[in-house]
Amino acid sequence: MEWRRWWRGSAVAGAVLCAGGAPAFAATLTALRADPGAADTRVTIALSAPAHAAVSTVEDGAGDLVRVYVDFPPGTRLGPAVQRTMAPAGGPVSGVRLGVGEGGGPRLVLDVSGGGTERAERRRGGRLVVVTVSAAAGPAPTAAAATPAAPVHRRPKIVLDPGHGGHDPGAEGYGVEKEVTLAIALRLAALLRQRLGAEVVLTRSDDATLALADRTARANAEKADLFLSIHANADPHRRLHGVETYVLDNADDHATNRLAAMENGLGTDLLHAHAGQRGLRYILSDLVQVGKMDESVALARAVQRGLVHGLRARYPGVTDLGVKRGPFYVLVGAYMPCVLVETAFLTHPVEGRRLARADYQDAVAEGLYAGVRDFLADGARRRTL
Numbered sequence: 001m002e003w004r005r006w007w008r009g010s011a012v013a014g015a016v017l018c019a020g021g022a023p024a025f026a027a028t029l030t031a032l033r034a035d036p037g038a039a040d041t042r043v044t045i046a047l048s049a050p051a052h053a054a055v056s057t058v059e060d061g062a063g064d065l066v067r068v069y070v071d072f073p074p075g076t077r078l079g080p081a082v083q084r085t086m087a088p089a090g091g092p093v094s095g096v097r098l099g100v101g102e103g104g105g106p107r108l109v110l111d112v113s114g115g116g117t118e119r120a121e122r123r124r125g126g127r128l129v130v131v132t133v134s135a136a137a138g139p140a141p142t143a144a145a146a147t148p149a150a151p152v153h154r155r156p157k158i159v160l161d162p163g164h165g166g167h168d169p170g171a172e173g174y175g176v177e178k179e180v181t182l183a184i185a186l187r188l189a190a191l192l193r194q195r196l197g198a199e200v201v202l203t204r205s206d207d208a209t210l211a212l213a214d215r216t217a218r219a220n221a222e223k224a225d226l227f228l229s230i231h232a233n234a235d236p237h238r239r240l241h242g243v244e245t246y247v248l249d250n251a252d253d254h255a256t257n258r259l260a261a262m263e264n265g266l267g268t269d270l271l272h273a274h275a276g277q278r279g280l281r282y283i284l285s286d287l288v289q290v291g292k293m294d295e296s297v298a299l300a301r302a303v304q305r306g307l308v309h310g311l312r313a314r315y316p317g318v319t320d321l322g323v324k325r326g327p328f329y330v331l332v333g334a335y336m337p338c339v340l341v342e343t344a345f346l347t348h349p350v351e352g353r354r355l356a357r358a359d360y361q362d363a364v365a366e367g368l369y370a371g372v373r374d375f376l377a378d379g380a381r382r383r384t385l
Helices: 178-196 212-221 254-264 280-290 295-313 353-354 358-382
Strands: 026-038 040-047 055-058 065-071 092-101 106-113 117-123 128-134 155-163 201-202 225-235 243-248 320-326 338-345
Touching: 026 092, 040 092, 040 106, 055 117, 055 243, 065 117, 065 128, 106 128, 106 320, 155 178, 155 212, 178 201, 178 225, 178 338, 212 225, 225 295, 225 358, 243 295, 295 320, 295 358, 338 353, 338 358, 353 358
Parallel strands: 155 201, 155 225, 225 338, 243 320
Antiparallel strands: 026 040, 040 128, 055 065, 065 106, 092 106, 117 128, 243 338
16 A cells, blocks of 8 residues: 655645635635536535645555545634535546544545546635546447446455564463464454455464554555454453454543553554644544545444354353444554454453463354454445445
């Protein structure tokens, strides 16, 4: 995955779109319109007064445009009549959404299908910002190409991420997290290949040290359909037990932030970067606005349900801690549905001993397989993947 960010303006390359060079923080976004065409989509933002508009793009590993952002400064207001989401029919832009950007001002997100190019310009003295996304040029049509092809049912591609590894052992109790997660991931990979015919990629297949950012980067480069990061939990008091699954979000819960700090290998102070830094808090906020949140939540629910039901069928006392949201760095930057599952507490006298055994690891892999299977089946019915 390649994440590239830069500023571009209508007058000078690399400049910020503005009116007269003076910031205008009291503007109101009064209207938003998307006009799709056969070869391009034009999105027009109307403002009550001139305002800065910072335009940036995201490309995938192949260099294809996948997303365009238009950020307005803090203080810019959204008018009550402005539509927050749109799904233009036709054209290269598949979705238009308004959210909150890095500095707290409005952020307009354009999701782009099939690559292409974008052009941004200001009009009417800065009271209109127009972003045009043009479709990527395709090959010249031929007589053979005019005949509809039979549908191809592609194998799902799944990236499994065994948490920690190498110099980072992760949680320790009745077992070591990096060893347990790898054992579960290898078992799960075999199930997904044998039963679903899935193409499975592991971020690590041995005791390797791997940076957190490289894990989702691998998933993006593989153009995976989903990303599942497998972990084991810990409690300093050795009392907590249960299964929980997380999606990415800026969580305010103290316990969740403590867990995130442990899994991230960071101090909790790094969850709140200073202004101007491209820290974890900014990246998380960015991803929450543009990521596949609905699909990630659906995946988390399916995985949690499959794991809990599977374990309860064989072991007593399995606690369902539910689906939660947390600031996990390993999920940052993923373009596909992504979740992090905490399979059990290694520090619990009963659960920890179970998780260190091969039979329980088999049961965890079976439960995770059931969750992924159900999610993919639901996705096929809804045609969301």
